[in-house]
Amino acid sequence: MKDHLVKAIADGVRVYAAVTTNLVNEGIRRHECYPVASAALGRTMTGALLLAANLKNKECITVKFCGDGPLGNVVADATPEGFVRGYVQHPHVDLPLNSKGKLDVGGGIGAGIVSVTRFTGLKDPITGSCEIVTGEIAEDLTSYLYVSEQTPSSVGLGVLVDTDLKAAAAGGFIIQPLPDASDETITKLEENLKKIKPVSTMVHEGLDARGIIAKLLDGFDIEYLTTTDLAFKCQCSKQRIEDMLMTLNKHDLQSLIDDGHAEVCCHFCGEKYQFTKEELIALLHVSEKLNSNK
Known part of the structure; x- marks a missing residue:
């Protein structure tokens, strides 16, 4: 049914x-x-x-x-x-x-x-x-x-x-x-x-x-x-997780970059999102650009 x-x-x-x-x-x-x-x-x-x-x-x-x-x-x-x-x-x-x-x-x-x-x-x-x-x-x-x-x-x-x-x-x-x-x-x-x-x-x-x-x-x-x-149905997506990561301060994002990767798990649905070092570096650059324009 x-x-x-x-x-x-x-x-x-x-x-x-x-x-x-x-x-x-x-x-x-x-x-x-x-x-x-x-x-x-x-x-x-x-x-x-x-x-x-x-x-x-x-x-x-x-x-x-x-x-x-x-x-x-x-x-x-x-x-x-x-x-x-x-x-x-x-x-x-x-x-x-x-x-x-x-x-x-x-x-x-x-x-x-x-x-x-x-x-x-x-x-x-x-x-x-x-x-x-x-x-x-x-x-x-x-x-x-x-x-x-x-x-x-x-x-x-x-x-x-x-x-x-x-x-x-x-x-x-x-x-x-x-x-x-x-x-x-x-x-x-x-x-x-x-x-x-x-x-x-x-x-x-x-x-x-x-x-x-x-x-x-x-x-x-x-x-x-x-x-x-x-x-x-969960509303999570990789884009939403990226937006969340960009709210982190520079030190925390840099720490993830130093680790070489990041895995974020949505606690509502258990979906896991993987981020490579290159993706994290790109997010840091975008975050710095957005902050400099404020």
């Missing part, structure tokens, strides 16, 4: 649902994640895509979990066009299962802060944050939306990691009652949420995003809106 996100509305309710198995596997492959890191990264990237679905084109969002657990920072960038990238600071963490027999993502994340930054194209991005509640990602994003954005929501996220360390299924949803939602609607929603299976189970059983929405909004008159293809 292709990765995709579907938007829908019903009586006083807005819902976004996504299937993200392939892009989660791409993140796992690039960062060589162990199972706990795979689940944390997959949930965070899926959550970021769901939050980004509410943005305008050319905007983007960064979701960052800064906890004191062994995984370190878990970060994802997403756009409303359906692109996401992300990384786990320490992807090779191995933890025992939690008391429920599940991957201990909460133990991997630990206590700390979850922040969401929205880049709107204006001078300063907008950042909101709140304390991490459980570290299980979905509950924390639910809390963030309520505390920081005053938006009552229910967030579901799941990554089923198989014995081969790949994601067998991944996906998520955000469901939000709109201001005009009746008490009857909210009660019906709550009953539906109690009945549904974990989102990774639904995806593993073959449900697409529309199928997940149908379960969430059972008994509602659903209007399906748009479908967006999703993919893991």
Whole structure:
């Protein structure tokens, strides 16, 4: 099944649902994640895509979990066009299962802060944050939306990691009652949420995003809106890395030249960029010329 996100509305309710198995596997492959890191990264990237679905084109969002657990920072960038990238600071963490027999993502994340930054194209991005509640990602994003954005929501996220360390299924949803939602609607929603299976189970059983929405909004008159293809995609390039290297001072660039080469690895996607001594010398000349013209 292709990765995709579907938007829908019903009586006083807005819902976004996504299937993200392939892009989660791409993140796992690039960062060589162990199972706990795979689940944390997959949930965070899926959550970021769901939050980004509410943005305008050319905007983007960064979701960052800064906890004191062994995984370190878990970060994802997403756009409303359906692109996401992300990384786990320490992807090779191995933890025992939690008391429920599940991957201990909460133990991997630990206590700390979850922040969401929205880049709107204006001078300063907008950042909101709140304390991490459980570290299980979905509950924390639910809390963030309520505390920081005053938006009552229910967030579901799941990554089923198989014995081969790949994601067998991944996906998520955000469901939000709109201001005009009746008490009857909210009660019906709550009953539906109690009945549904974990989102990774639904995806593993073959449900697409529309199928997940149908379960969430059972008994509602659903209007399906748009479908967006999703993919893991990083914005890095050799040109961007060159621009970054030219921001180094002359001493640091000269040190790289003296080493005879440089390798720069993008922490978001793991892509490695090689620079020869000749390329570094050329960058130094350009940097000196630019600085002399200021």
